[in-house]
Amino acid sequence: MIFRLWNSPSPPSRLPFSTGKMILADLFVGAVAALALPPLYFVPALALGLLYLYRCTQDAQSLRRVAIHAFFFGLGFHTVALSWLTNAILTRAHEFWWAVPIAAPGCALVLAPFIMVPVLLCCLFPSGLPRILALSAFWTLADMGRVFIFTGFPWNPTGSVLEFPGVFGDLLIQPAAIIGVDGLTFVAVLVGLLVWHSRAARFGLLGGLVVWMAASGYRLSHPRLMSVTNPVVALMQGNVQERDILSRSGAMGAFELYLRLTNEGVTKARGVAADRSIVYLWPETGFPGLLDEDEAARRLIAQAGDGAWGMIGSDRRDAENHFYNSMMVLDESGHLQATYDKATLVPFGEYQPRFIPFNLLPDQLTPGKGLVTWSLPALGVVGPMVCYEVIFSGHVIGPKRPHWLANVTNDAWFGNSAGPRQHLATARMRAVEEGLPVAQAANMGVTAAFDGSGHELGRLPWGRPDSLVVALPSPQEPTIFSHYGRSVPIILCVLSLVLAVFLGFVQD
Numbered sequence: 001m002i003f004r005l006w007n008s009p010s011p012p013s014r015l016p017f018s019t020g021k022m023i024l025a026d027l028f029v030g031a032v033a034a035l036a037l038p039p040l041y042f043v044p045a046l047a048l049g050l051l052y053l054y055r056c057t058q059d060a061q062s063l064r065r066v067a068i069h070a071f072f073f074g075l076g077f078h079t080v081a082l083s084w085l086t087n088a089i090l091t092r093a094h095e096f097w098w099a100v101p102i103a104a105p106g107c108a109l110v111l112a113p114f115i116m117v118p119v120l121l122c123c124l125f126p127s128g129l130p131r132i133l134a135l136s137a138f139w140t141l142a143d144m145g146r147v148f149i150f151t152g153f154p155w156n157p158t159g160s161v162l163e164f165p166g167v168f169g170d171l172l173i174q175p176a177a178i179i180g181v182d183g184l185t186f187v188a189v190l191v192g193l194l195v196w197h198s199r200a201a202r203f204g205l206l207g208g209l210v211v212w213m214a215a216s217g218y219r220l221s222h223p224r225l226m227s228v229t230n231p232v233v234a235l236m237q238g239n240v241q242e243r244d245i246l247s248r249s250g251a252m253g254a255f256e257l258y259l260r261l262t263n264e265g266v267t268k269a270r271g272v273a274a275d276r277s278i279v280y281l282w283p284e285t286g287f288p289g290l291l292d293e294d295e296a297a298r299r300l301i302a303q304a305g306d307g308a309w310g311m312i313g314s315d316r317r318d319a320e321n322h323f324y325n326s327m328m329v330l331d332e333s334g335h336l337q338a339t340y341d342k343a344t345l346v347p348f349g350e351y352q353p354r355f356i357p358f359n360l361l362p363d364q365l366t367p368g369k370g371l372v373t374w375s376l377p378a379l380g381v382v383g384p385m386v387c388y389e390v391i392f393s394g395h396v397i398g399p400k401r402p403h404w405l406a407n408v409t410n411d412a413w414f415g416n417s418a419g420p421r422q423h424l425a426t427a428r429m430r431a432v433e434e435g436l437p438v439a440q441a442a443n444m445g446v447t448a449a450f451d452g453s454g455h456e457l458g459r460l461p462w463g464r465p466d467s468l469v470v471a472l473p474s475p476q477e478p479t480i481f482s483h484y485g486r487s488v489p490i491i492l493c494v495l496s497l498v499l500a501v502f503l504g505f506v507q508d
Contacts, residue, residue, distance in 0.1 A: 023072045030076025036161040037081050039421035043161050047192040049073065050135075053115075054193060057123050057131065070119035074112030079104045081156050084422075087415030088349070110149060114142040126504045132197065133500035136190040137493035144182050144486060147392065150347035151367075154391055156422060159184025163425045170455050174216035176432040177479040181393050182489035186496070220453055223476055228403045230380055230472035232273050233449065234265030234280040234308075235441040239465040242412045251288035255297070257465065258286055262304040265467030269308070273471045277378040278308040280467075281441040284325065284387050284410040287314040291328050292336055302334030309337075309378035313386065313408040313441075316341065322366040325350065327384045327408055329376060337376060341368025342386035349413075373398035382406050383436075390440070391426040393433060394485035401482070403475045404437040405430065412444040416462050420446050428454045435476035452476035 033049025035042040056069040085103040118138030125134040139158070146154045159181040162172040176184055194201045238257050244250025262280050269278045291297060291314035301310060309331055316326040316339065324341040331337050342365070345351045350365045371389075375381045383402035387409040390396060396405060407427055411420040424446045431438040432454040439449045445462030449470040457470045481488060 019068075023068065026069050026072035027076035030073035030078075031080040033073075034077045034080035037156050037418070037422065038160055038163060038425040039418055041161060041164050043188075043192075046158070046161055046188065047195055049077070050189060050192040051196050053119055054131070054135065054196075057119060057135075058127055063120060063123060066123060067116055067120055070116040071112050074115030075105070075108050077115065078108035078111040078156075081418075082107050084414050084417035084419030087417050087419065088413040107153075111146070111153070114146055115139070118142045125500050126507050128503075128507065129197070130500040130504040130507065132190065132193045133496045133503070135193065136186050137496040137500070139189045140182055140186040140489060140493050143185050144489065150353050151344050151351075152392060153347065154393065155426075157181045157185050157393070158188050159186075160422070160425050160429065161188050163428060165456075170220060170453065171213050171216040173429065173432050173454055174219045175212070176429055176454075177219070177435060177481055179488050179492060180433050180481045180486060181429045182486060183492055186489060186492055190496075220455070223451075223453060225452075225474040225476055226403070228380070228474045229276060230404050230437060230474060231277040231279045231378060232269045232469065232471045233406075233439045234262070234269045234278065235439055235447045235449065235460070235468040235470070236261045236265060236280065236282050236286065237442060237445060237447040237460045237464065237466055237468065238283070238286065239444050239463055240412065242410075254286075254288055258282055259300060259304040261465065261467045262301065262310070263306060265469055266304075266306050266308045268467065268469045272469055276471065277380070279379055280305055280308055280310045281406060281408060281439060282310065282312045283441045283443040283447075284313040284327075284408045285315060286408070286410075286441075286443065287312050290315055290317055292316055292339065295334075298330055298334035298336065300334075301330060302332060305330070305332065307332045309376070311379070311384065311406055311408070313410070318366075323363070324368060325365050325386055326368075327386055327406075329374065329379065331378075338374050340372055340374075340384040340386070341366075342389065343368040343370045344389045344392065346388045371396070371398035373400040373402045375400075380404065384408075387423075390430055390438075391423070393429070394481070396430050397434060397482070401434075401478065402436065404439065404472050405434070407438065407440045408442075409440065410443040411446070420444070420462060424448055428456070433479065433481045435479040435482060437472045437475060439470065439472065 029049055029052045032045050036046035057066055060066045082104045089103050121138045122131050122135035125131045143157055162184050163169050191205055194205055236258055240254040244254055265280055266278055291312055312328050314326055314328055316324040327340045329338040345365055345367050373383050381403040383398055383405045385407040390407045414420050427438050427440045428450050431450040431452055435452040437451050441447050446459055447468050448459035449457040451457055451473045452475055458468050460466050460468045
């Protein structure tokens, strides 16, 4: 029946639905299509949504109608995809109660044009394969363009629908080492449209899937590892409520909990690999204060670490009274060895865009100078990141390529929702793109580690206070994506548009 819908002729010039009902249909289909994203991975929903949008480009009476369809589809899609934002507002509902009903729809309003514009542009191409190729390319380029909103908001790239849990997902995402998550976005949209196109296209897709899986299986079974020994990492997950972090009494309890988890984690780590150095990671703002100004706290942490080095999430204040969201390195004696200040801040969460004429945030942070690479005893060569920074494809490596990536985050803001799972999916994708192990410590979850192929090495589920100990494997040789970055998917989209133009002329 659905295949007949694709191939059926356009309807009469007068549409049977009123504008109101049409908008409701757009919102509904967009909302359903978002179910393809992590953590549900209901990919057929995306294919149905793409079919709906494609038919809109054929059936709508005007480009204005196409724009309305695509905009409200995007509004429904991103509202559901970002529904977890409401949880972040509820943690400070006494201050931001007014934002509870508008947080997700408000962000979706900004993001909806990134679906509307590619749908409009593809109408310049004839129906059939030329339009399919054009929509895939324009959709991908628009998705990539989200890095230019405020400090960037590339959350939930469409390519993340392929990040199924387990080995099947490992196989699906291996091409990200060449084309990145944006290239996977192109593939996901192209496949989601071609599956309805013709029987020949479906057979072609089946053959392509076999080749895809075979090549991915080979990469997984024959990793090109560097002769580097990474440390054993003990990732701390305290499951501390946000209200306890903000309150003085709760902060002391959280600090004592992380001291205990650190001691337990380091003890476990010594039993995993006695010949390797040990590093413990506390999550973002794991220390509830200003660690660089608290010598007594650093000594207590070092005692709990029992000879290991630590990477601790903490706020920091400079001489001009500017505050930073930072990660600090303590040696075995508790001396501060390095500090990294988060460079890419969360819009409306950590800073307020300048174009807003009134003050929304009571406290704002200052961005750091940029990504760094540490080369330190015990740690090895590591790239530190704080929370939001891990979502930026092609922009997680500092001046020198590290041997592993460490991300600390406090996803307690998101609640037990899709948010922490979507965040973790981005960390997994960075591992594949760069060919580097990634360790992520989250306050409430999900804490996990991945090897350079994106294969999960271990995790702590949401809401369980514990330490996760992982012997990080060696990094892989630099991937094609690590060399050329996002220029690879851009070239892929340009070639697709050239082919669409050529096929358009042939059809004419």
